[in-house]
Amino acid sequence: MNRRTVLCCLAAAVLLPALTATALSLGQVAMSPATALRALFGFGQGGDVLVVREFRAPRVLAALIAGGALAVSGRLLQRLFRNPLASPDVIGVTGGASFGAVLLLALGASQLMIPLAALGGGLVAAGLLGGFAWRSRAAVGRLVLVGLAVQAGLAAAVNLMIVRFPAELASSALQWTTGSLYGRTWTEVRAGGTAVAVLLVAALLLDRRAAVLDLGDESAGGLGLRPDRARLQILLLAIALASLAAALSGPVGFVALAVPHLVRLLAGPPTPGTLLLTALTGALLLLGADVLVLHLLPLRGLPVGAATATLGAPWLLFLLTRHDRSAP
Amino acid sequence: MTWQTLLLGLGLCLLLLCVALSLALGSRTVPLSTVIEAALGRRTGAGPDAQVVTGLRLPRTVLGLVVGAALGVAGAVAQGVTRNPLASPTTLGVNAGASFAVVTAIYALHLSRPVEYVWFAVAGAGLAGLAAQVTARRAGGLDPTRLALGGTVLTAVLASWTSALMLASRRTLDEARFWLAGSLDGRGLEVLVPVWPLLLAGLALAVAVAPALNALALGEETAQALGVPVSRIRTAAALAVVLLAAGAVAAAGPVAFVGLAAPHLVRSLLGGDQRWLVPGCALAGPILLLAADVLGRLVARPSELEAGVVTAFLGAPLLAVLARRAAR
Amino acid sequence: MRNQLATRRLRLRYSDRTVVDGLDLALPGGAITAVVGPNACGKSTLLRGLARLLDPTAGSVTLDGADLHRMPARALAKRLGLLPQQPVTPEAITVEGLVRLGRHPHQRLLSPWSAADQQAVERALHRTGTTELRDQPVDRLSGGQRQRAWIALTLAQDTELLLLDEPTTFLDLRHQLDVLDLVADLHRELGRTVVMVLHDLGQAARYADHLVVLHQGRLAAAGPPGEVLDAELVERVFEVPCQVVPDPETGTPLVIPRARRIS
Incomplete structure (x- = not known):
């Protein structure tokens, strides 16, 4: 792990609790970040504990988990496809999750079912991708094209529903597809958090294989790796992470696209260390955006996806231009 | 050589068939004889049936032809210049720019007719397209990776702002969502008036850079050695994409899938030569769009589905099947 | 003898064409084998087959008698290493x-x-x-x-067997010799078995103990360079009239093409 990665990880590790505490402390019942952090673990006044643990913590934790999962999913896919534009959009997961969620909205199902619908939709889309693209070998070009097709079809279905819905329903559908952390529960956060943690460990373990895969199929084969099998493992991981994230926060596409690039520009080429940094940065970005729309901006009801993109884009573009000048 | 000409000829026949169907079919049943006579200019204005053909279906068909061709060619050039199969005119931020401008206009100026949107769409599309190019400027030339990445980031930002505006104002959502789905209906030929020059200039540029893009496909250095002015060609090609896509989005709203799918479909049939790809996409684009439009009129009779939505439903399975059949 | 690769009636094909057909080959263990032949004769494809990157459509590849395609990938990778012709270097x-x-x-x-x-x-x-x-x-x-x-x-x-696909391409003369000397050292000092695809017949004759000449996917000749490489073979396989003289430095065969158009 190089020095810049370590420094960035340290910075992220300091920022993360600070931002979490701030996020927990903001709201109608004002308290200091330190009080909020104590209340999260059940210490302090009963009222504070109730507000923090019951109302604020699920949303904050959901943002952290979803942000990290989205960012890692984007990184896995960009590396796998060797394409800087890859993100869960490309494999249809975003479209599938949106389709599932919006469909259930249309059917009038309860809010509690939406995350499950998103998760299911994402996995179904991945299944469609597999059904069409898998043909004993996982050629990258075919995966990408079929993924695009699945995504386009599902996105069109969502679009159609938004156009056809009554305005009220169209609005909540649009809200969800832009990204929304509203109404998260502890159950969702616990289940999602556990699953994402397991998948992150798996991603770290598979990082070695990803590095060997970077050498091209021939060299990877010569080193005893089955390229197709390794690709499948990584792809499944990315799909699961993106679907879980979509269930928690809606498909915030920008995190998955931009965070891997941010990390690459900050800390250099992919290593297990930068994988960790990617997760941390994604979590920070999504939570920061959520704090922004929830507490700092005068506009009510701004979707978190809008803030994420607005917050992340200038940063990414700045790094891109700076990186450019230092390049040979 | 000959089989490509043959395929293009077949494509032309298919296009003519689509044109004929687009004139003949719709929610109102018009006798074929009336369609033919009205289309040939006889009995103009005589009877409501003929009125439907000349007054509604003819402009709509012309619009489909123009917009489809523009999007197809723009897609071919966009993938050629970025050398990225995930690229499309959308990648350069054009559609998102137009959408944002139109939605802002609806929000702030209370516009409600597609004809009034045209200028805003052109301006928004042009500005966003140029902004994406500015982010990609590097040492006097365009960096293709950064062009694609910058454009995608810009798209993400503008799309999220568009959603935010629509979520903030129910009236805007109600007006804009139909335009945003992309449709040939109710536009009238007057939407083409301001965009003709853009489309013609874009088409001329696209044809002019096609051979040079072939050379660029061999790599920057080889292209340079072959006497291709690389940076100028890239700028011209990106400009062509912006012009074509801006014209198309202004006329029909953001139809995303044609520009992405047409080049892939044509490439799997005609091969990667840009000189065949451009005319091929000029045929495949309108075929896809008109077929989608006709289908949209038929499936939901007496109502209609937006062409932008149906294109994806129609094109996505096609793309998936072709990708499956492609050798690699 | 250990590390002996052999093929039996091997047929290798890509989806649309057969590249290697009916190849019977025994590559001696503990030696340097050079595979030569004109472009598109199936040299690289053969190497891919030997490294199990390509499954045979007929016949088999064995390593010390065991079917290569039934061995676990990792176990094989501990015995056999491969340097592809154009490896992909990861960014940075x-x-x-x-x-x-x-x-x-x-x-x-x-x-x-x-x-x-x-x-x-x-x-x-x-x-x-x-x-x-x-x-x-x-x-x-x-x-x-x-x-x-x-x-x-x-x-x-750390494998006893090395497969090198044109390790000297794109290198200047000195670096070509550096690489080949390195290969020779690996063989002499560590007893590694090497199978490499080469283009230069003179270099192949100098450095290899065993020469395999492929022609249109079939074996044209195999054996020690001094016995195998003669003018008749080169003319038949490469379609280049030539004479073969002893290398003044090493005595191994040296191919001198006949002058084509000297007035």
Whole structure:
């Protein structure tokens, strides 16, 4: 792990609790970040504990988990496809999750079912991708094209529903597809958090294989790796992470696209260390955006996806231009 | 050589068939004889049936032809210049720019007719397209990776702002969502008036850079050695994409899938030569769009589905099947 | 004899065409074998088949009598290393980072980087003379340095058998000889078995103990260079009239093409 990665990880590790505490402390019942952090673990006044643990913590934790999962999913896919534009959009997961969620909205199902619908939709889309693209070998070009097709079809279905819905329903559908952390529960956060943690460990373990895969199929084969099998493992991981994230926060596409690039520009080429940094940065970005729309901006009801993109884009573009000048 | 000409000829026949169907079919049943006579200019204005053909279906068909061709060619050039199969005119931020401008206009100026949107769409599309190019400027030339990445980031930002505006104002959502789905209906030929020059200039540029893009496909250095002015060609090609896509989005709203799918479909049939790809996409684009439009009129009779939505439903399975059949 | 690769009625094909057909071949263990032949004769395809990157449509490949295609991938990778013709260099990877990847077959999913792994990497760097370059990004190296870094990766794999696909392409004369000398040292000092595809017949004759000549996917000749390489064979396989003279330096056969258009 190089020095810049370590420094960035340290910075992220300091920022993360600070931002979490701030996020927990903001709201109608004002308290200091330190009080909020104590209340999260059940210490302090009963009222504070109730507000923090019951109302604020699920949303904050959901943002952290979803942000990290989205960012890692984007990184896995960009590396796998060797394409800087890859993100869960490309494999249809975003479209599938949106389709599932919006469909259930249309059917009038309860809010509690939406995350499950998103998760299911994402996995179904991945299944469609597999059904069409898998043909004993996982050629990258075919995966990408079929993924695009699945995504386009599902996105069109969502679009159609938004156009056809009554305005009220169209609005909540649009809200969800832009990204929304509203109404998260502890159950969702616990289940999602556990699953994402397991998948992150798996991603770290598979990082070695990803590095060997970077050498091209021939060299990877010569080193005893089955390229197709390794690709499948990584792809499944990315799909699961993106679907879980979509269930928690809606498909915030920008995190998955931009965070891997941010990390690459900050800390250099992919290593297990930068994988960790990617997760941390994604979590920070999504939570920061959520704090922004929830507490700092005068506009009510701004979707978190809008803030994420607005917050992340200038940063990414700045790094891109700076990186450019230092390049040979 | 000959089989490509043959395929293009077949494509032309298919296009003519689509044109004929687009004139003949719709929610109102018009006798074929009336369609033919009205289309040939006889009995103009005589009877409501003929009125439907000349007054509604003819402009709509012309619009489909123009917009489809523009999007197809723009897609071919966009993938050629970025050398990225995930690229499309959308990648350069054009559609998102137009959408944002139109939605802002609806929000702030209370516009409600597609004809009034045209200028805003052109301006928004042009500005966003140029902004994406500015982010990609590097040492006097365009960096293709950064062009694609910058454009995608810009798209993400503008799309999220568009959603935010629509979520903030129910009236805007109600007006804009139909335009945003992309449709040939109710536009009238007057939407083409301001965009003709853009489309013609874009088409001329696209044809002019096609051979040079072939050379660029061999790599920057080889292209340079072959006497291709690389940076100028890239700028011209990106400009062509912006012009074509801006014209198309202004006329029909953001139809995303044609520009992405047409080049892939044509490439799997005609091969990667840009000189065949451009005319091929000029045929495949309108075929896809008109077929989608006709289908949209038929499936939901007496109502209609937006062409932008149906294109994806129609094109996505096609793309998936072709990708499956492609050798690699 | 260990590390003996053999093929029996091997047929290798890509989806649309058969490249190697009915090939019976025995490559001696503990020797340097050079595979030569005109372009598109199936040299690289054969190497892919020997490294199990390509499944045969008929026939078999055996390593010391065991069917190669029934061995676990990792077990095979501990015995047989491959340097592809045009390897993909990951972005911004350092020489040491690249060479460390060669240890992949020796590592399990959870096993940490061991002292033995590091030693193997150090040995590989040292032997290829890339120790000083270890922290340099591979994509900024010269062609010769880059090729040595890739050979180091293959050496770190610590296999007794090495398959090299045109290891001297794109290198100038000195670097070509450096690479071939390195191969010769590996064989002489460490007893490695090497199978390499070469283009230069003179170099093949100088460095190889065993020569395999392919022609249109079939075996044209095989044996010690001194016995196999003659004017008749070269003319038949490469369609180049020539004379074969003893190399003034080594006495191995040297192919001198006939002058084509000297007035």
